[in-house]
Amino acid sequence: MLATHRGGMDVGDRRRHRKKGMAAAWNKQVESERNTEDFVYSSYPDMLRPYSISYYRTLVNHKTLHEVILPILEKAKFYNDETLRKAMPVEEVELTHDVKKAREKLLQGYVLVLLEKGSQAGVLIPAPIKIGRSVTTPEVEFTVLGPKEAFVESLDTNLGLVRHRLPITDLQVHHFEVGANSKTNVAVLYIEGIANQKNVNIVEERIATMHYDEVMDSSFVAQMIADKPNSIFPQLLDTERPDRVAGVLVEGKVVIMVDGSPQALIGPATLMEYFTAVDDYYMPWQIASFFRVIRLVSTFLSFLGSPLYVAVLTYHYELLPTDLMGVLITSRETVPFPPFLEAVVLEWSIELIREAGARLPTKIGLTIGIVGGIVIGTASVEAGLTSNILLIVVAASALSTFTTPIYQMGNTARFIRFPILLMAQLWGLLGVALAFFFLITHLLRLTSLDNPYLEPLYPLRITDFKDSFLRLPFMFQGKRPIQVESENRRRNSGEDASHGGSNE
Amino acid sequence: MSKQGEVALTNLQKQQDEKVSGIHVFFLIHSVQSGVGGLSFQREITEVAGHDSWMAVLLGGVLVNLAIFFMYLALKKRGEDVVALHQRILGSRLGMIFSLMFMVYFISTGAAVLRTYIELVQVWVFPEISTWSISLVLILLIYYVISGGFQVVVGISVLSVILPFYLLLLLVFPLQHADFTNLLPIGQLSFKELMGATKAMTFSYLGFCTLLMYYPLLKDGPRTQKFAHIGASYTTLIYFVVILISVAYYSEKQLLANVWPTFGLFKIVRFPFVERFEYVGVATWSFVILDNVCLLLWASHRVLKRLWPQSRSILFMVIVLSLIFLENILLTGRRDIATFNQWVTYWGLGINFLYLPLLYLLGLAKGWRGRAT
Amino acid sequence: MKGQRMRSYLSYMLATGLILLPLGGCLQTKVIDNLDYITAVAYDWENEKYIRGTVAVPFYLPDRSVKNATYQEVTQLSKEMREKMNKLTPNPLVSGKLEVGLFGTEMARKKGIMDVLDSWQRDPFIGRRAYLAVVDGNAGDLLLKAIKKKEIGESIAKLIQHNIEHGRIPDTNFHHFINVYYRENGDPWLPLLTLEQRKPMLKGMALFKKGKMKGKIETIQEMAIFTFMHWDRTESTGVKFVTKKGVMGFLRVTEIHRKIKVVQSGNMPSVHVKLDIHGNLEEIHGVRQATDKVIPELEHLVEKELQYQGQKLIQKLQRWNVDPLGYSEAARIHDRHFDAKAWSKQYPHIKVKITCRVHIDEYGIVD
Known part of the structure; x- marks a missing residue:
């Protein structure tokens, strides 16, 4: 109701500027659109009250058009634009004299009805068609336990999914439009009174100053508003799970959702969060903590595995006990390459299999993975081109990178090992240590929405360990992490702590 | 180049505005104390005090705690750093000179630490590695840390205490071959020997006077005192454990024959899949020394910024790092390095245990006189 | 925003520099x-000035078997030897996986082994x-003639290692030798090997005075007694005993408590060693009664026997003027x-008294 009223005011304003009326201006417009195949313009000049109707065939819902709008135009008694607006049983009908605005609205699935007599305003009736899939199970962040719904491309659906989990009035949703061409809707979500206003301001300011013509996905936003755009580490956590979004909102974080993208962005993020799966909260805390530690350790080893192999085999044979050395030498006996080249070739082929698997449809991808993995692996060992021990190391570390619940972090982990590998070849263990030092310094310098990325390690906040390296029971999660600098640190304020433990 | 310089500068100042919380003082104190000193202090003190050298470790720890106590006493009233202290007590001209003395002290200590580590790498792992290449890489890393500002320097301190911690656990292996009767009979040294050993021990404890520079950047300054004491005591504890194990593991003259007894301890480590941890130890030690050098150079840079706030940080860092680079190249062989280290030790000793008490007394006297008039 | 970008370029420059510089x-x-x-x-001893060095180098074959190559050179210095041998080997020789250093008796007795160990240190x-x-x-x-199908160095090392672990000889390795060598008191010891049917065999102990070998212990019996008396071991060695009555048996020691008391009586110190030995009887010959009846008597007889043998061993050590059992260390403490x-x-002349208590706790799963 409010919106329509505002529309009416708008018309009153413009009437002063344009005396000629909308119809004449619109005819010019129609002329220029003649070649547009899906533009429909029908005029009924012979009627009692002559009117024309224009819309894009591909953008409007024909059911609404034929069953609601057209019958009204046939039957109802209307004398001017205002009565037509009132007669239309559709929300958010607007009146306008602005041709430019009418064009924009038409592109959003509106139907324009123009009364041709007098200087009447154009009546914009929304009848957009809903294109897109329905809510399905998560594929990137699949969990065995817990809810099985994932975001889809429609922003309204996604907002609905979140609202459904957080039926509170404090949940604020701010809309922005970004992209000169794409006109993408971006929503910033936070809970008032919990989220730190500073974080919200940073996000909104950065989104408002984004300048790009085509914003196709949330990852565009993530890359453009990141603190350090040139870092290979993702600085905003992307998720497709409404339960994770609801959880972090309650924790006091800010969520960014982009129309047309099934991935929501969460900030401020810390490195540790990329290793938390939503599952962790659906399992007993001991098991969840164990799995989390496994994930962390294996990711850590994944980018040290092959560099250490190269460093030790190239420079530090002393480190190997004699028994193990015999095994290693035997396995490398026929390999003509130095360990570095061997490792690079093998890492490369693993990346090849992964990339090929990602580009192909699921079923073929699976086959490619198996065929590629087994054939390349076995054949290269049998041909004496790689040692089977390195094959184990590389395969295990490739597997480890897939344990990260957030896909983007897995990519980063896979990328990092190549520079470290090079350092291992150049300076052995010292090179690995120095590369690692560089990595740590980089992580220390990194921020997410101006919040330190390595929290709770640095700044050291022991209390935040309760939900980072480990996942302690809900009993210990009575306070929100210091990291988000929430305006209300206590969870469940005013209620009994045993009830309503949120899922984050 | 100049543009980058300005950028680095603004960033430095922006980050410096953010203060760090008290618990980090623990790491700052502990990490700057544990550097290359931890590799060879056993030898230095056993040379003087024999198998009773562990007493010197404890005594040194007490002295360091005492020094920290007085530092806090001097600083916490006004929440100022040593530059401000100098200005207040010695006047602006003289104060500036003495502040510059601190700057040079920080730089030279950092240089000594860096060169000793490079020697370590050259002796233990890569005899053929060229000094210039490794020092250039280390210097670049140090620059990368310092240009991130105080926050990053503190972060490196924290992580370089946490990450190399596993090396301590490896001391279980020499323990299997240790003979603790080596420590007996207790108390066979004279007072003079004890003092001499304590003096030798202080090189390993030095560096904590960087506190004089970062004190104003601590949240809730006076409250951080307990963390500083815990940090210094933790260093003492670690050194104490290491000296006990060293004396038990080595016989006295064997210990003296070893230049780096701590790595000698790692030589006996053996796991089914890896043995001879001294190589891993040398690599890991890069963390221990880099944070040390970073903090010291950051402190020297801070002196500059406090004296001349308009000066250009990047220029200063480039000059200082090139000086250190030159020093690294010019010092060749163990004798040069040992001489340089000796020189830095005496300087540090003088500053920490002679100059600072004097300054404190002077400040006290001035306070009295101020009150009397 | 622009500043930020510049700064991250800076870090990229640094990263590239870091990787390129080591090149x-x-x-x-x-x-x-x-x-x-x-x-x-x-x-081995070649002559006054020269030593004969032999090294064994394993070759790992693709079918997981090992062959050993041996090289021999006569040089003055230990490192010089490696330089010479490098002219013979297909790949550079490295010393990082050295498992065993062997010394011929002549070399150990005449030249001492410390010159070589200096280069090792x-x-x-x-x-x-x-x-x-x-x-x-x-x-x-030993290296030239031993069967070369296994890795020689490792098999000798394993031979010594398992005998240390099971308590037949006191702990010994390079570190231990150097450790004791550098002490002002106490003398080092090393295992004594020999070649028996083309296989290395642990024969006994070689006893050193500083860097030079002075004497050796060769029989199993003496080795067991040596280990008993040595400060390093606390368990698990076994000893055969024969009493005067013809009873013979084997005792597995589970626990030893040693007390060494040095008494300064007049000018000459005297050492009193108290051994408290707990053990299990594993084999016994020549007893007709039920075992538990003879135990107290047996304990007494074994004590006597051990005391006698210990005394004899110590006399030997004093004659060689070596102190591997660490009595001087006990005095220093x-x-x-x-x-x-x-x-x-004074050491060769001091009086050493041994008192032994033996407790036979168990005697197997039959009565």
Whole structure:
């Protein structure tokens, strides 16, 4: 109701500027659109009250058009634009004299009805068609336990999914439009009174100053508003799970959702969060903590595995006990390459299999993975081109990178090992240590929405360990992490702590 | 180049505005104390005090705690750093000179630490590695840390205490071959020997006077005192454990024959899949020394910024790092390095245990006189 | 925003520099399959000035079997030897995996082994866990003549290691030898090996005075007694005993408590060793009654026997003027004014008294 009223005011304003009326201006417009195949313009000049109707065939819902709008135009008694607006049983009908605005609205699935007599305003009736899939199970962040719904491309659906989990009035949703061409809707979500206003301001300011013509996905936003755009580490956590979004909102974080993208962005993020799966909260805390530690350790080893192999085999044979050395030498006996080249070739082929698997449809991808993995692996060992021990190391570390619940972090982990590998070849263990030092310094310098990325390690906040390296029971999660600098640190304020433990 | 310089500068100042919380003082104190000193202090003190050298470790720890106590006493009233202290007590001209003395002290200590580590790498792992290449890489890393500002320097301190911690656990292996009767009979040294050993021990404890520079950047300054004491005591504890194990593991003259007894301890480590941890130890030690050098150079840079706030940080860092680079190249062989280290030790000793008490007394006297008039 | 971008370029520059710089300081690689590892080295007396060195180098074959190559050179210095041998080997020789250093008896007795060990100590690549041993006879022959199907160095090392672990000899390796060598009091010991049917065999102990070998213990019985008396071991060695009545048996020691008391009586100190031994009877010959009846008597007889044998061993050690059992160390611990020189002069003449208590706790799963 409010919106329509505002529309009416708008018309009153413009009437002063344009005396000629909308119809004449619109005819010019129609002329220029003649070649547009899906533009429909029908005029009924012979009627009692002559009117024309224009819309894009591909953008409007024909059911609404034929069953609601057209019958009204046939039957109802209307004398001017205002009565037509009132007669239309559709929300958010607007009146306008602005041709430019009418064009924009038409592109959003509106139907324009123009009364041709007098200087009447154009009546914009929304009848957009809903294109897109329905809510399905998560594929990137699949969990065995817990809810099985994932975001889809429609922003309204996604907002609905979140609202459904957080039926509170404090949940604020701010809309922005970004992209000169794409006109993408971006929503910033936070809970008032919990989220730190500073974080919200940073996000909104950065989104408002984004300048790009085509914003196709949330990852565009993530890359453009990141603190350090040139870092290979993702600085905003992307998720497709409404339960994770609801959880972090309650924790006091800010969520960014982009129309047309099934991935929501969460900030401020810390490195540790990329290793938390939503599952962790659906399992007993001991098991969840164990799995989390496994994930962390294996990711850590994944980018040290092959560099250490190269460093030790190239420079530090002393480190190997004699028994193990015999095994290693035997396995490398026929390999003509130095360990570095061997490792690079093998890492490369693993990346090849992964990339090929990602580009192909699921079923073929699976086959490619198996065929590629087994054939390349076995054949290269049998041909004496790689040692089977390195094959184990590389395969295990490739597997480890897939344990990260957030896909983007897995990519980063896979990328990092190549520079470290090079350092291992150049300076052995010292090179690995120095590369690692560089990595740590980089992580220390990194921020997410101006919040330190390595929290709770640095700044050291022991209390935040309760939900980072480990996942302690809900009993210990009575306070929100210091990291988000929430305006209300206590969870469940005013209620009994045993009830309503949120899922984050 | 100049543009980058300005950028680095603004960033430095922006980050410096953010203060760090008290618990980090623990790491700052502990990490700057544990550097290359931890590799060879056993030898230095056993040379003087024999198998009773562990007493010197404890005594040194007490002295360091005492020094920290007085530092806090001097600083916490006004929440100022040593530059401000100098200005207040010695006047602006003289104060500036003495502040510059601190700057040079920080730089030279950092240089000594860096060169000793490079020697370590050259002796233990890569005899053929060229000094210039490794020092250039280390210097670049140090620059990368310092240009991130105080926050990053503190972060490196924290992580370089946490990450190399596993090396301590490896001391279980020499323990299997240790003979603790080596420590007996207790108390066979004279007072003079004890003092001499304590003096030798202080090189390993030095560096904590960087506190004089970062004190104003601590949240809730006076409250951080307990963390500083815990940090210094933790260093003492670690050194104490290491000296006990060293004396038990080595016989006295064997210990003296070893230049780096701590790595000698790692030589006996053996796991089914890896043995001879001294190589891993040398690599890991890069963390221990880099944070040390970073903090010291950051402190020297801070002196500059406090004296001349308009000066250009990047220029200063480039000059200082090139000086250190030159020093690294010019010092060749163990004798040069040992001489340089000796020189830095005496300087540090003088500053920490002679100059600072004097300054404190002077400040006290001035306070009295101020009150009397 | 722009500043930020500039700064991250800076970090990229740094990263690239970090990776590219080491290229300038490129290092000699030591890829594990392009090296020849010296796993065992033997030093023999050639003449006053020269030593004959023999090294064993394993070759790992693709079918997981091992062959050993041996090289022999006569040089003055230990490192010089490696330089010479490098002219013979297909790959550079490295010492980082040295497992065993062997010394011929002649070398150990006449030249001493410390000259060689000096080069070992200086070399950071040699592990402190390497074993040292004296070979009864010619050390080089042990490497040359031993069966080469297994890795020689490792098999000798394992031989010594399991005997240490099961308590047949006191703990010994490169570190231990150096450790004791550097003490002002106490003398080092090394295992004594010999070649028996083309296989290395642990024969006994070689006893050193500083760097020179002075005497050896060869029989199993003496070795067991030596280990009993040695400060390093606390359990698990076994000893055969024969009493005067003809009862013979085997005792497995589970626990030993030693107390060494040094009494300064007049000018000459005297040492009182108290041994408290707990053990299990594993075999017994010549007893007709039920075992538990004879135990108290047996304990007494074994005590006597051990005391007698210990006394004999100590007399031997005193005759050689070696102190591997660490009695001087025991004296030092309790004496603030200990004079190492005076002690070593007195050592051959001091009185050592051994008191032994034996407790036979168990005697197997039959009565």
